[in-house]
Amino acid sequence: MLDTKNPEFSSGVHESKTLNLTSQTRIHESIIKGFLIFSGVFSILTTIGIVIFLGQEALRFFTDPQVSLLEFFTGTVWQPQIFKFGILPLLSATIMSSVIAMFVAIPIGLCVAIYLSEYASPRFRGIIKPALEILAGIPTVVLGFFALTFMTPLLRSILGNDVVQIYNVFSAGVVMGILILPLISSMTEDALHAVPNTLREGAYGLGATRLEVSTQVVLPAAISGIAAAIILGISRAIGEAMIVAIAAGAGPNFTINPFEAAETMTGHIVRISGGDISYDSLDYNSLFAIALMLFLFTLLLNIISQRIIRRFREVYE
Amino acid sequence: MSQTEKQDRDYFSPKYNGSAPGLFEDNLNKRHRKGRIWKVIFQISTIIGIIALATLILKILNDTMGYAAIEYKQHPDALTSSGKPLDQMSCDELWPILSANVSKNRLRTIERDTPKDSLSQSGCYNLVIFEVAEPTAKKTWSLLESMLNYDEIQAITAEKYPDGDLQFKVWLNKSFILSPQSDDPLKAGIKTAILGSLYIIVIVILFSFPVGVAASIYLEEYATQNRFNRIIQTNINNLAGVPSIIYGMLGLAVFVRFLEPITSGTLFGIGDATTANGRTILSAGLTLSLLILPVVIINGQEAIRSVPNSLRQASYGMGATKWQTVWSHVLPNALPGILTGTILAVSRAFGETAPLVVVGAATFITFSPENVFSKFTSVPIQIYQWTARPQDAFQNIAAAAIIVLLVLLLILNAAAVLLRNRYSRRW
Numbered sequence: 001m002l003d004t005k006n007p008e009f010s011s012g013v014h015e016s017k018t019l020n021l022t023s024q025t026r027i028h029e030s031i032i033k034g035f036l037i038f039s040g041v042f043s044i045l046t047t048i049g050i051v052i053f054l055g056q057e058a059l060r061f062f063t064d065p066q067v068s069l070l071e072f073f074t075g076t077v078w079q080p081q082i083f084k085f086g087i088l089p090l091l092s093a094t095i096m097s098s099v100i101a102m103f104v105a106i107p108i109g110l111c112v113a114i115y116l117s118e119y120a121s122p123r124f125r126g127i128i129k130p131a132l133e134i135l136a137g138i139p140t141v142v143l144g145f146f147a148l149t150f151m152t153p154l155l156r157s158i159l160g161n162d163v164v165q166i167y168n169v170f171s172a173g174v175v176m177g178i179l180i181l182p183l184i185s186s187m188t189e190d191a192l193h194a195v196p197n198t199l200r201e202g203a204y205g206l207g208a209t210r211l212e213v214s215t216q217v218v219l220p221a222a223i224s225g226i227a228a229a230i231i232l233g234i235s236r237a238i239g240e241a242m243i244v245a246i247a248a249g250a251g252p253n254f255t256i257n258p259f260e261a262a263e264t265m266t267g268h269i270v271r272i273s274g275g276d277i278s279y280d281s282l283d284y285n286s287l288f289a290i291a292l293m294l295f296l297f298t299l300l301l302n303i304i305s306q307r308i309i310r311r312f313r314e315v316y317e
Numbered sequence: 318m319s320q321t322e323k324q325d326r327d328y329f330s331p332k333y334n335g336s337a338p339g340l341f342e343d344n345l346n347k348r349h350r351k352g353r354i355w356k357v358i359f360q361i362s363t364i365i366g367i368i369a370l371a372t373l374i375l376k377i378l379n380d381t382m383g384y385a386a387i388e389y390k391q392h393p394d395a396l397t398s399s400g401k402p403l404d405q406m407s408c409d410e411l412w413p414i415l416s417a418n419v420s421k422n423r424l425r426t427i428e429r430d431t432p433k434d435s436l437s438q439s440g441c442y443n444l445v446i447f448e449v450a451e452p453t454a455k456k457t458w459s460l461l462e463s464m465l466n467y468d469e470i471q472a473i474t475a476e477k478y479p480d481g482d483l484q485f486k487v488w489l490n491k492s493f494i495l496s497p498q499s500d501d502p503l504k505a506g507i508k509t510a511i512l513g514s515l516y517i518i519v520i521v522i523l524f525s526f527p528v529g530v531a532a533s534i535y536l537e538e539y540a541t542q543n544r545f546n547r548i549i550q551t552n553i554n555n556l557a558g559v560p561s562i563i564y565g566m567l568g569l570a571v572f573v574r575f576l577e578p579i580t581s582g583t584l585f586g587i588g589d590a591t592t593a594n595g596r597t598i599l600s601a602g603l604t605l606s607l608l609i610l611p612v613v614i615i616n617g618q619e620a621i622r623s624v625p626n627s628l629r630q631a632s633y634g635m636g637a638t639k640w641q642t643v644w645s646h647v648l649p650n651a652l653p654g655i656l657t658g659t660i661l662a663v664s665r666a667f668g669e670t671a672p673l674v675v676v677g678a679a680t681f682i683t684f685s686p687e688n689v690f691s692k693f694t695s696v697p698i699q700i701y702q703w704t705a706r707p708q709d710a711f712q713n714i715a716a717a718a719i720i721v722l723l724v725l726l727l728i729l730n731a732a733a734v735l736l737r738n739r740y741s742r743r744w
Contacts, residue, residue: 029640039531053570111362135370139668141697150376211352239560241671273675291566302558
């Protein structure tokens, strides 16, 4: 214990006049701060790494004399063995599976969100929300297994074996919808929750029914949050790899029939890189070209989604 | 005159004048009916979500056990002369059967790998079954089929596999968890994959936890509001949304190829020089670390943000430096939240498949990993490879592996929830 009345103590302070109160440089703290800054900057390095390494290999692909940029974006055949690199078959399968997924996820996801936010009792919500979170946390390889061994046989027993192929985009899309459903429902529910209660009470005061309050007052007020959720869901669907790799089929196929096998961009990357592939072959480089497209595509969607979220935050906070 | 205008005018027509009830359209019942119908639709949607989850889990459990038609090269019953069933024989009784039926070379290999004295009764039994009887699973049925259509299953087995036995098999059993990978679904196990997953996860934690927490401390405590820090923040948010397969491609380009001397271990003289390439546990772990880093940072930031400012002010007031404040006051209070967030992120890494396929998971390894420079496989990779096989029985062991994966994930998540409930404080 310091005894401030002790003459020795007080005199020590006054007499020596060496007590330095300016901030001192502490070397270890500077080092720590350096490490903290480095860690913060590390994420930027990751992004730069993605752009440089993907870009570099993709550039090698595009500058190869056997590849033409025009054919890449307009060609309908992807067969690296005969140097045909048209991305449309892969792109069409990606779009098709994502559209099917969104057709499943958006309506059900919105209905679930409205129910949980506007109708359900707190107790019911306390049970359902964690259950949906479990669904969101299930590894995608498990959902791929489910698509191939449950959804496809189910579809085949309903529509007939000659209509539905063993590997098909439809069941992959539906299961992908199940994957995205919790994402959309939980983000939408957050958006609905953020709508101030005064709006609801005002509408009830005017005699609106619960449905009218939910769909004509709350839903429009939260529309930006819902739009952000949907865009993020689309981005997730485009980037999803394992479900389509397992259930949608192996081999690019330019088709609009969802019951046929077709390979998506991600599915193609998984299949080719999982096999024996020699570095610096055109085949290898083409994967990076596909990945770069995928990266730019999802990045764009994510940025749009974040812009929307930011605007929506400004309204209610 | 348009339809709506006409309706508006109707309110002023003589027939509405003076009578209040007619002033408004009486559609209350209709509106309530519509409300009820939609409520049912909302409820059904919610139930569909729950049904999807339940179906998924039941379907997988359904596949983990059931009848299997098993054919033997030599039927186990034909091996004994005494009529005593094989599984009741002692090791001493079983050994002569083994030595009588396998070639001398094979016997020598068996004796070298697994000496008789080291084996339990069930070990000897398994040896005889797999070396001599050589069972193959011809067709398998799920639990539901096994319970409902036993007669039909029996008829099919009798017709198609007259030499075969119908056995009720629980695919998820002790030997499945303890055996290494194999080409034969009856022998295959998941030990190598579990060990591979654990190795990878340790690397992920060692890398992403310190870097992630440091980055979140920097962003929350040190960073001032300037352009540079805003770019970092936006960048982290964007990275969190990049598809996992892109990280796989990054890992392939950076860790597997560019940093090959480090990730293959040749730089340290540890790795296997003959097959030296960067497709190792280390590369896989680092790739998944990059994948979950943004999630760890975002969760960490939230935990740090929830520590009240009064704590920091009090610490500064006592003359503490910034780092002293962070280390002794902010971090201890934010730690439960940070740990919960990290565990959840790690459990995501645990279930990731696509990046590992791209980085180059080994398609077939039967030995356990020795160090971080070994070739790797993981539980999700194993599920993927088994799912891709056409035979029935692989579907069953894939389902068994899924149960193992889900149980491991459940343990991780339960740990996170416990941590949150036990240590989290509301300020």
